[in-house]
Amino acid sequence: MANIDKAYPATLHYNASPFTRTQAKTLRKPGTDAEIRLWKELRNRRCGGLKFRRQHPYNRFILDFYCHEKGLAVEVDGGIHNNPEVIEHDTNRTFELENLGVRIIRFKNEEVFRNIDEVLMRIIQVAETS
Secondary structure (H helix, E strand, O other): OOOOOOOOOOOOOOOOOOOHHEEEEEEEOOOOOHHHEEEEEHHHHOOOOEEEEEEEEEOOOEEEEOOOOOOOOEEEOOOHOOOOOHHHHHHHEEEEEHHOEEEEEEEEEHHHOOOOHHHHHHHHHHHHHH
16 A cells, blocks of 8 residues: 655645545545546546546545646536535635645536536646646
8 A cells, every 4th residue: 555645745735634635535435426437537647648636635625636737626516516505615615725726627417427528628728728
């Protein structure tokens, strides 16, 4: 098993606590159907040569997918994210992450299932602008 604290750049996890790291590891196991579908396309540098990590701890957050090289997080949102309280939470979360230097791109589950090619193209476009 890999040692989390080995030769990673200091900003890779940006001071994530041991609790956040453990939670991220736990979340990697199940995954939603949309996350699993997108992960098949992102893993092993399949999307524009970008290296993504799944359920990546970053500060006090856990990012669905994170490309450290580009400082880009990809979030996949299910129906709960249409709830006004969750929308407000997501907006605040995005604001905080952007202040830490992470850009966020969000997709709804339906986008991932209906048009994965468009999702991947948008990820590459956003990554290229960094």
